[in-house]
Amino acid sequence: MFSYFIRRLLMAIPVMLVVALAIFLLLRLSPGDPAVIIAGDMASPEQVASIRAALGLDQPIYTQFFIWIGNMLQGDFGTSLISQTSAMTMITQRLEPTISLAIAAIVFTVLISVPLGVIAAWRQGSWIDNLVMSVSVVGFSVPVFVIGYLVIQVFAIELGWLPVQGYRSLEDGFGEFARRLVLPALTLSSVYIALIARMTRASMLEVLKEDYIRTARAKGLGQRLILFRHALRNAAVPILTVIGTGFALMVSGVVVTESVFNIPGLGRLIIDAVLARDYPVIQAIILLTAGLYVVINLLIDLSYAVTDPRIRY
């Protein structure tokens, strides 16, 4: 398994290079000039040109690319063109809220969706199955921001149980940290609960028809043991895949939830950076996200061997 792990890590290098080149070119080819934005209302073309030169934006694109790659290899991801802050510092400041939100959402998702999917498969065709499938359709269909506003209205404004917005770091105490994460995590997980409940149900339905399940029943094993030890474990590979990619999607796609709940995370940072044409920050975030996808996919593949002893690397 170790050699497999190393091989996969080496394979990630060309992937990251392609991502780096693609994002670099896309940004340089898209409309908008950071030098004009920085220069302000009264800048002359000469002043804009001098800012462009100071930022290195007057260099040929390939020179800019190699300078950027060279700096990155030395651990320098650049400085924000707008705030003059290190891109990595800005990302570090925003990482905790996004990762916390994604973890909380994935915990909600797993705790709610997997049991629902198992029960729906076990009681296929019953009212509970129909209910789970109907709720899944709602989860898929209603936009995240609508769910966000609804839970804020009910749980924060009407009932007053939870705060309407904001994020508190874990350093400020677990209680307030958790209280402020409940509603955004619930909102963010709604789509994934729907997706994974359906995936679990479908996977379980296939496995429940297998001979070894019939054998387990014939041996007189309890229903819970059959469902969760024999069936779910064998149905886990596709479910783990979806949960893993779901986590990566949450980290890179939480912008709506972060806006509705005013969470200063990575999603908002990238939107702000794109709108301001803040190239170094955009590039650093995209690379980081690509790296995250590579690592998560690797972890998913490794987890297959843990859940299914037949899989060996």
Added chain:
Amino acid sequence: MKPTSLRRFKGFALLSTLSVGALTFAATAQADTTVHAVMHSALRALDPVSSSATIARNHGYMIYDTLIGIDAEFNPQPQMAEWEVSDDGLTYTFTLRDGLTWHDGTPVTPADCIASLERWAAYDAGGKLIMDNTASLTALDDKRFALTLATPLGDLIGLLSKPSAIPAFMMPEDVASTAPGQPLPNQIGSGPFTFAADEFQPGVRVIYERFDAYEPRSEPPSGTAGSKEVYVDRVVWVHMPDVQTTVNAINSGDIDFIERTPFDLLPLLEGNPDITTDVLDPLGMLTVARMNFLHPPFDDARIRRAALLAMNQQDVLSALVGDPRYYQTCASIFGCNTALATESGGESLTSGGNLDEARALLEEAGYDQTPIVLLQPSDVATLAPQPVVAAQALRRAGFNVELRQMDWQTLVSQRANRNTPSEGGWNMMFTNFGVDSIWSPTINLLLISTGEEGGWFGWPTDPEMEQLRTDYAFAESEEQRKAMAEAIQEHAMEQTTFIPLGQFQNVTAWRNELSDVVEGPVPVFWGMQKNN
């Protein structure tokens, strides 16, 4: 409890030997008062002199101070310095008041102020006007410095006190010596708040702490003048990208202050007895259309005038604001309710437009149906409606209109493009100016008519306008200045330097725990008190 009464209460408690418990109570009553405010935009760039962003200006007023302030009636008042003018009107002697220190504890010196003025002049058109006409700027001693002009400049004090684009903020000499284009090395000012650099998160939050060594003036606060005594410990500017979340947050008490409340969400706040909504800046903003003078058809004054005649301010303001309590039609290029306001030449704008005359002018000018490109920022609520309404009005007059939608930052880049519209340029764009930034001919960027050299986007070339502006700046009496301003208004309407589309006020909301909120063109946090 106000600070003066608090101090009396403390004294009484000491004298009556009941002090221990009473002092503890008094201390906690004032302890840890933090105001959480949502401003109109996120703070990202920290240099209020090199950046023309309004939020950077507001940040500047928190941590820096100005030599001269401007009161709520737009009268210049001494702030860091008193001034005297020589009989010939050429020499201005500024005397720094006692007790001025930078946040690092060093005293403010004339050398700091001279360096700051020179840096300001490198970025601001008004500052450049002063420096271009300055014979010498020298320190006289450790409190005084003298600015000697080549010819009298009647509007000099007005330029030094202006609260917008760009105020003359004073910085320490080493900071003010920062080369153009380089970031400031630190955020040390002499203003009433210090900047919490370690806690700054660009685009998310910025924290200011009371500068305990600040020595305020004795006059009551008014605009950017008077006392800047701070009664709260910290002010936190939080950026919330979602307006509904902002409204929910103030209703629930998470935040205390919203600088600009979205007009469509105002009813959600007006029904809450715990919240006050009010206009802090009665002059508000003038929304304007600007044409590009470099390319046809708007290189022809008759076609620009036809566009003006097509517009109906009432339609624009209804779409933009909706609530008539917060807007008024106004054809003055200086904004209405200002000292120089006159609506001469803009009567059609406030009376529903004049389509017949617009069509006649287009025919006379031989408009050939060249499409005119209007830029529309779809992501800014206070700028998105104007192009749509204007496009419809222009089409009715006979223009062939192409509405080009984009996000604001793309527009910011595109408006600097001087090429023809078919090569990425443009014909007409829209923006809002705070009336405090346009109320006189010397500070109004839209009137600069030096073409591509130093003019604002649209780049009009109009030597007559430049002469009128110069005459205004060097006029020696108020009467002369007013007469010049009227001439400039008439000339601007005739040439259609830009089109005023109406004036509106922003509504500020705050929780009733806050009191003594200061009115004026700049949202300020001195003078304000918070009862926990």
